[in-house]
Amino acid sequence: MTKVxxxxxxxxxxxxxxxxxxxxxxxxxxxxxxKIKKQPDTISDATQSAISSxxxxxxxxxxx
Numbered sequence: 001m002t003k004v005x006x007x008x009x010x011x012x013x014x015x016x017x018x019x020x021x022x023x024x025x026x027x028x029x030x031x032x033x034x035k036i037k038k039q040p041d042t043i044s045d046a047t048q049s050a051i052s053s054x055x056x057x058x059x060x061x062x063x064x
Contacts (some may be wrong), residue, residue: 001064004051008033010058017050017059025050028038034058 006017011033017025018034026037026041040047043061052057053058 002034002061003039003064004043004047005060005062006034006036006059008035010056011056012056014023014055016053016055020050020053021046 006039008031013032018027024037024040025034028035
């Protein structure tokens with residue numbers, strides 16, 4: 001299974017990923033950084049777009 005991974009240490013809180021894929025990503029109001037809202041069953045086009053659009057490369061996938 002492919003899992004979405006978000007490195008909050010790299011995240012700059014630009015809000016791009018929640019705008020592109022609000023099903024998977026949301027902003028953490030306490031840190032002002034993105035977080036995983038819900039792991040997707042499959043990597044959708046919206047999720048892939050969010051991963052590739054991250055300006056600091058904080059989002060990736062890993063196989064479990």
